[in-house]
Amino acid sequence: MSLKQISVFLVNKPGTLRTMTGVLAANNVDMRAISLAETREYGIARIIVDDVISAVDILKEADFVTSVNSVLAVEVPDQPGGLNTLLEIFAAEEVNIEYMYSFIIGTESRKAGMIFRVGDTSSAEPKLTARGLKVLSQEDLQQL
Amino acid sequence: MERYYQEEIECASRETIRNIQNEKLVKQVRHVWDNVPYYRKKMEEKGVTPDDIQSIDDLYKLPFLSKNDLRTAYPYGLLGTDLKNCVRIQSTSGTTGKRVVAFYTQHDIDLWEECCARAITATGGTNEDVCQISYGYGLFTGGPGLNGGSHKVGCLTIPTSSGNTDRQIMFIMDLQATILCCTPSYAAYLGERMKELGYGPDDIPLKAGIFGAEAWSEEMRRDIEATLGIKAYDIYGLTELSGPGVAFECSAQQGMHINEDHFIAEIVDPDTLEVLPEGSEGELVFTAIDKEAFPMIRYRTRDICRLTREKCSCGRTHVRMAKPKGRSDDMLIIRGVNVFPSQIETVLLNNGYAANYQIIVDRVNNTDTLDVQVEMTPEMFTDNVGEIADRQRVLVDGLKSMLGLKAKVTLVAPKSITRSEGKAVRVIDKRKI
Numbered sequence A: 001m002s003l004k005q006i007s008v009f010l011v012n013k014p015g016t017l018r019t020m021t022g023v024l025a026a027n028n029v030d031m032r033a034i035s036l037a038e039t040r041e042y043g044i045a046r047i048i049v050d051d052v053i054s055a056v057d058i059l060k061e062a063d064f065v066t067s068v069n070s071v072l073a074v075e076v077p078d079q080p081g082g083l084n085t086l087l088e089i090f091a092a093e094e095v096n097i098e099y100m101y102s103f104i105i106g107t108e109s110r111k112a113g114m115i116f117r118v119g120d121t122s123s124a125e126p127k128l129t130a131r132g133l134k135v136l137s138q139e140d141l142q143q144l
Numbered sequence B: 001m002e003r004y005y006q007e008e009i010e011c012a013s014r015e016t017i018r019n020i021q022n023e024k025l026v027k028q029v030r031h032v033w034d035n036v037p038y039y040r041k042k043m044e045e046k047g048v049t050p051d052d053i054q055s056i057d058d059l060y061k062l063p064f065l066s067k068n069d070l071r072t073a074y075p076y077g078l079l080g081t082d083l084k085n086c087v088r089i090q091s092t093s094g095t096t097g098k099r100v101v102a103f104y105t106q107h108d109i110d111l112w113e114e115c116c117a118r119a120i121t122a123t124g125g126t127n128e129d130v131c132q133i134s135y136g137y138g139l140f141t142g143g144p145g146l147n148g149g150s151h152k153v154g155c156l157t158i159p160t161s162s163g164n165t166d167r168q169i170m171f172i173m174d175l176q177a178t179i180l181c182c183t184p185s186y187a188a189y190l191g192e193r194m195k196e197l198g199y200g201p202d203d204i205p206l207k208a209g210i211f212g213a214e215a216w217s218e219e220m221r222r223d224i225e226a227t228l229g230i231k232a233y234d235i236y237g238l239t240e241l242s243g244p245g246v247a248f249e250c251s252a253q254q255g256m257h258i259n260e261d262h263f264i265a266e267i268v269d270p271d272t273l274e275v276l277p278e279g280s281e282g283e284l285v286f287t288a289i290d291k292e293a294f295p296m297i298r299y300r301t302r303d304i305c306r307l308t309r310e311k312c313s314c315g316r317t318h319v320r321m322a323k324p325k326g327r328s329d330d331m332l333i334i335r336g337v338n339v340f341p342s343q344i345e346t347v348l349l350n351n352g353y354a355a356n357y358q359i360i361v362d363r364v365n366n367t368d369t370l371d372v373q374v375e376m377t378p379e380m381f382t383d384n385v386g387e388i389a390d391r392q393r394v395l396v397d398g399l400k401s402m403l404g405l406k407a408k409v410t411l412v413a414p415k416s417i418t419r420s421e422g423k424a425v426r427v428i429d430k431r432k433i
């Protein structure tokens, strides 16, 4: 039940990120999570939204270059060392993490979640669920 | 089956072509001597008189003309006939300020349009074709030249001129245009737009395109051919000589046939000005042997290319010129290395980038810098910074091996580089020397 993440190419110019958030806001796109990767010349905004297809269309319309790929959204156990426990399982299952970032699950529960970009999403997912981890789907996200 | 506009002359024997050239050259040199004091003075300075020119073998004795002469003689100094015999001017921007203004008698217009008609026919064009001309009309020779050629062939001519892309597409689709004439960068842009609108190559009625007035690469040709579903033909010309149609491509797409009954081509060493043997690369020099109003003798084009008289599969016998490697006007000297924008374009297209780029040359701490700005495309973009960096590195390596020079590659936002609806601005040279 992997999630789709949208990556957006941003040139290093003041206001580029704001232009992107502005376009999304104007079209009532709700961002569930965002992280920014940057180099000296450009940045990549990685975002999680409810309706991926329409968000991509909206961004394309505004002349942004985007790329969509699968990521895993995993609930972090609500206990001390929760993230550590999670990463131990990844290590034990030899799931290679390219990058990750956190987000808040839901408005009520305020549980923490992590978005993981791994080498092979489809083979990693069953390994993690077998270990009792909760991997969120696009539907889960929409119901939060 | 190959079509010709004037088979008898286009496929004439080499001997016939030589005889035509001999006769016209002798006459033209006499005409210039009598009517163009500027050139007569040049001949006198070299100690040459019309009597010394008995055949094309004597061509080498004549002095050259260059852009510089056009500037000095501006506007009427090279005029070969009374202004009252002239019916038109065309003009192009010179590289250093002064515009080039070329004059035409009706005879000159006719021979120019005839050359363009040969080019259109060589793509298979007949009076059953619908020819859309998206070159600029006006002072620029592109529109008027192809327009006249299209009329001569008898095509239904759509004079859209450049710009207003969506209207261009409307005419192509609604009037079922079969031949498109424009700059290659505009053809690429039109193709991109049509793709965006959901037209595939099979939906587009076009079957041929005649693209010139700009440097373009084989990769760009393949790109345009695939997107528009056409065969793309190159055409060559200079306002100084008439305009497009001085040379044109045939079905073989192996170089452009020079209309030798109107123009004599030579390849010279740009430094020593010595005539080079056939097949050598050098500067292309033209003598217009049939023009009345603007009779250029040994005009240096600044285009670097080579000629071949090898037999062409299309049946035409006129000499072929390779696509110029670059105009020495476009040529940049960066850290002592000659760089042509077309070389950079080739590397970009080879690596899957769009042909939309800008070259920025600057001088930092007494060293020239070359920055190639490329628009990010969906095909090139991933969520992974490392992968993008790898692709950038491949491009830098590709440029290094093509140019022998280290360039910086900067990825910029899509559509941020000014799109060309006429001639593209590819180079920004910030060096203040």
Ligand SMILES: [Zn+2]
Binding pocket: B250, B251, B252, B257, B312, B313, B314, B315, B316
């Ligand atoms: Zn041929």
